[in-house]
Amino acid sequence: MGELPRHIAVIMDGNGRWAKKRLLPRNAGHREGLKRMISLSEHAFGRGIEYVTLFALSTENLARPQEELGALFALFRKYFTENLERLKAKGIRLKVIGDERLLPGDIWALARSGEEETAGGKSGMLVLAIGYGGRQDILAAVNAAVRGGKEVTGEEFSALLSTGGIPFPDLLIRTGKEKRLSNFLLYECAYTELYFSDKMFPAFTNADLDRALESYAKRDRRYGKI
Ligand code: IPE
Ligand code: IPE
Ligand code: MG
Numbered sequence: 001m002g003e004l005p006r007h008i009a010v011i012m013d014g015n016g017r018w019a020k021k022r023l024l025p026r027n028a029g030h031r032e033g034l035k036r037m038i039s040l041s042e043h044a045f046g047r048g049i050e051y052v053t054l055f056a057l058s059t060e061n062l063a064r065p066q067e068e069l070g071a072l073f074a075l076f077r078k079y080f081t082e083n084l085e086r087l088k089a090k091g092i093r094l095k096v097i098g099d100e101r102l103l104p105g106d107i108w109a110l111a112r113s114g115e116e117e118t119a120g121g122k123s124g125m126l127v128l129a130i131g132y133g134g135r136q137d138i139l140a141a142v143n144a145a146v147r148g149g150k151e152v153t154g155e156e157f158s159a160l161l162s163t164g165g166i167p168f169p170d171l172l173i174r175t176g177k178e179k180r181l182s183n184f185l186l187y188e189c190a191y192t193e194l195y196f197s198d199k200m201f202p203a204f205t206n207a208d209l210d211r212a213l214e215s216y217a218k219r220d221r222r223y224g225k226i
Helices: 015-021 026-047 066-082 084-090 105-117 134-148 154-160 206-217
Strands: 007-011 051-058 092-097 124-132 171-174 193-196
Touching: 015 026, 026 051, 026 066, 026 084, 026 124, 026 206, 051 066, 066 084, 066 105, 084 092, 084 105, 092 105, 105 124, 124 134, 134 154, 171 206, 193 206
Parallel strands: 007 051, 007 171, 051 124, 092 124, 171 193
Antiparallel strands: none
């Protein structure tokens, strides 16, 4: 086994289709997705990965029917209340990114208190992206830079993104068959290795993650050099 990525990002897509295939409501797919997300992230940290960034809701997803959004919000609340002890026990720090204006305030209150409660974690960081859009995040950073009144370096610009201080992802995994970024981490993924799986997220197992890591280990990251 070659090198392990320090930071993996996952576009957790396919919950709805997973449920549909089983004649279940879409929300059942999201519930199953949350379970998978917890197990998968713990597996990743167990393997020695330091940062796991998970795309759970995009800015564009906020145009979905209220019923589905309500179910997703309920799952976020559940995650932020029921999962903190597990994170703390494993020394994992939680960070939540996304546009605070787009989701109910109580979700952000729970997210921020989860961040505070896990702030002492030294073994890894779990970054959950909710109400997040890459373009919007870049634009917010540009505007912050403009307000600063002087040109910024690449390093200073990265620090203004909501992922500021976190190394760029080494490997991005997208489940659910589609081969696109759907507005995730657009600046951060400039040199990230991409891995696409046809499996729907609830069916993407820890062994599937191991396969993605094996694929990553065989890649030659040239960064434009020869
Ligand atoms: C889950 O997958 C990720 C979210 C956007 C909440 P989807 O809900 O997009 O599932 P599909 O793509 O419809 O199967
Ligand atoms: C991407 O999935 C966003 C998340 C997984 C949170 P979508 O289902 O929203 O992506 P599109 O609409 O197929 O591009
Ligand atoms: Mg989808």
